[in-house]
Amino acid sequence: MSINRKLPDEITTLLNAAGSRRAFLRSSAATAIAAGTLAACKAGGQQTQSAKPATDSDHSGGTTAVHPANAAAAATAAAEEMDRMHEAGIKAFPAKTEGTGNVLLAPRMDKDVKVYDLTAKKVQWEVEPGRRVEAWTYNGQVPGPQIRVREGDRVRINLKNELTESTAIHFHGLELPNDQDGVPFITQPPVKPGASYTYEFTVPNAGSHMYHSHHNAAKQVGLGMLGAFVVEPRRPRPIEKVDVDYVMILNDGMHGYTLNGKGFPATEPIVAKLGQKVRVRFMNEGMMIHPMHLHGMHMTVIDKDGWPQPAPWKCDTLNIAPGERWDVIVTCNNPGVWAFHCHILPHAESPHGMFGMVTALIVEK
């Protein structure tokens, strides 16, 4: 099993090779999948041209002064330009950007305690190629570094606040002692600018959890102060034996619609081999619901907020509300590049092409 699987370098290289999607698509890994498709794209495939293209004037009722031939030409040009933009977006995927979020953070060991240092600080964050925004982060990442521990571990989190306002960390989903719950003026004082604060606890319950700011949180979380806190169970269930374990954090704050801090085409594809099992841990840190839709294969829902569902159930579109975590298993039995996106379409596509909450599950033959 790969933990929060990053693309192996060789795949990443292929995917990004000189902005050339063709190189990727013709690579050994993906040839069987996509070469036929690409050929179709270029050669017209099953496509045939009919005698008379439609024009906008077809339904204009004849009141326009524009000559139909000119209108048709303008419409064709607009359609071509739209397709060009769509194609450019797809070909750019996965686009390189500065900064990677959700990177697994290795703990320092202090005897039996796993120690994690988190510094709250502002950085410039590149959401998509060329679009940089102000981000409030843990350790300069959006989402913050991924913390992954085991049930029963002793954990210490050192928070250093380099922001200009107070903050605090809530460990969302963990059933901690009250004084570790991270809510200023209820369970602790706020952590002032320039100050530090230490949380320490024994990890009580397994599952896909989160950590995020609980002070001025609509703003601080919206700007990036959030991360995954995954707790592996002491005794995994058989259904949890997977080949790829992927955390997907949804957000929709000041950075736009993002998956793990990036918008399409800078989102990260999930890659698996035919027959492998992928676990996706959906986490919503945004302000809106996002029904995530996977093409080509179904998802088997196993956990809600880190708790097993009474029985696994299947779907292809899973509605994920703010604060929720849902864990699903995908058995990768259908080779190809499969779109994987929020099905609130304005979160995923504009007339300029796909953007925002779009990625792909690539099943290699």
Next chain:
Amino acid sequence: MSINRKLPDEITTLLNAAGSRRAFLRSSAATAIAAGTLAACKAGGQQTQSAKPATDSDHSGGTTAVHPANAAAAATAAAEEMDRMHEAGIKAFPAKTEGTGNVLLAPRMDKDVKVYDLTAKKVQWEVEPGRRVEAWTYNGQVPGPQIRVREGDRVRINLKNELTESTAIHFHGLELPNDQDGVPFITQPPVKPGASYTYEFTVPNAGSHMYHSHHNAAKQVGLGMLGAFVVEPRRPRPIEKVDVDYVMILNDGMHGYTLNGKGFPATEPIVAKLGQKVRVRFMNEGMMIHPMHLHGMHMTVIDKDGWPQPAPWKCDTLNIAPGERWDVIVTCNNPGVWAFHCHILPHAESPHGMFGMVTALIVEK
């Protein structure tokens, strides 16, 4: 079982008779249900008039210069006008409009292949009486024609694009080979204006699925390029044995809040006889969640996205997110005309009366 049951002609005639809801309500089918109600509406029923109606000035604190009697008269007139508009809407239901969507499309057979011809084209679409909008459609219908096949069928879809921009069809929920998935520049070239494209596949998985544009889709689907793709199982479960099988597609795009392409009072009632079972296949092709609420009876949820739930469960309000399909069974054990609507109230009612995502389940004695 009636497939995507349309009202029998005799019922439709009654429902629409000369704008007269009274005729319908007094008809043999509905007398027992509604006559008492209507009498109550006209005669005042259990209603009694108290001595002193409230007026807006009751809480005005005495600072207004309007004479209380005049204010009371104005309030009464406004309330009467509101009721008049509400009543007119109900009496108009189900209102006749031009065009019907979601009509079952019979295939042509090419040997063993079921062939469906879909033409993408713009039409004017009447959402409610007198409100015509531009619609982008399959075969001039919103939703597009209903495709209903069986697991294992061989199916061919001929798409002809008469629009002024490119398009493509994604078969949402079907686990097809990648090159039939309908995502331009990932699995196929876009289908240009004036061009045609053919999809062909063996239907892999049963359930309530959909087909819709996957190119500039926020616009194209919002304007009507969507339809139901229902796959009947080879071996139906006992719980699937129903008397009425009804597809209800929700949308909230440029045409407003609609059920099967129409807004109340032009929506279609579902009609069943006492004791019958109705299956409703909810499909959300919009951009918002819609919690659909049925009055008078509960719904038993059996399927999610075409996959059986581990065990059926009951509700009266079912939250349906974009891209989701939920199948429910209603055992019609309570006679009457039952409101059936989205419970986000601004999607269903205004001060001018009910509109948008409202219909009725009529259980005839």
Next chain:
Amino acid sequence: MSINRKLPDEITTLLNAAGSRRAFLRSSAATAIAAGTLAACKAGGQQTQSAKPATDSDHSGGTTAVHPANAAAAATAAAEEMDRMHEAGIKAFPAKTEGTGNVLLAPRMDKDVKVYDLTAKKVQWEVEPGRRVEAWTYNGQVPGPQIRVREGDRVRINLKNELTESTAIHFHGLELPNDQDGVPFITQPPVKPGASYTYEFTVPNAGSHMYHSHHNAAKQVGLGMLGAFVVEPRRPRPIEKVDVDYVMILNDGMHGYTLNGKGFPATEPIVAKLGQKVRVRFMNEGMMIHPMHLHGMHMTVIDKDGWPQPAPWKCDTLNIAPGERWDVIVTCNNPGVWAFHCHILPHAESPHGMFGMVTALIVEK
């Protein structure tokens, strides 16, 4: 078991004592829980001050003419003011306001019939301290008085309309005879200003239901015409044996984001003793979804819309859509003051502190 448990007077007194949260926190009931926390808040606890606080100018790129020391001072002042406002909000909780909604209404008995009198009328309603709004109410309460009966009871509801527009009551979730369903012009005439109307029925199905206006309802319900209609089962399941039974009605209409008609800090905490079981009956009467998140403990979901789920399941964040009711059990095994709020953060917190859909579950040692 306490029914829709109100705080005992002694607790309320403590909570509100002279605006002093310290008094509450040091009280016998809460000492063990919170005294340590408060000490930490005042003394700095585990907090340490580092040498150099961050300032907004750290990332300003040097183009500002403001002297860094001045900018730092301004940032510090702003942060301090923000914390002060946050602290004031928390300390004010639970704040006293005029008017309490959702108060259990004792029926008059007319032989075997439980009679409830509901008067629809406008009042001024204090949502938070000092913020008064126009409310349209049943009996002057928002939510309306809680009706709690038993399966099979005979119930009569006398509605008197003192509003300036017509109204009607729909008993949301109850499977009543059609003529008791409360939909003007479909099942009854509207109840005119000044008029009265009587509903009478035998309660058919158990569970957490609601009553609300079904006439101009987007406005009337948004202004407060709603309440809980809880039906206790004749044979409760073992899982229903709880110590605290709490109705929590969500709304987001013209009064802002509210729980039982109040916004934080005027919301009511739920109080239980360590080891007790709390049932929360969530009801959404608003226009938006609200994923309710409980800190520190999970919720076990038992019922949807008054119907048992096939098997209980666990979560810490439960997505509740308009019209839905969800019943959960919390086993209070973790002492402390636990935040309990909508996780759409702009419904719960602003730069001025927590507001709206926030309360607490207080587990006393």
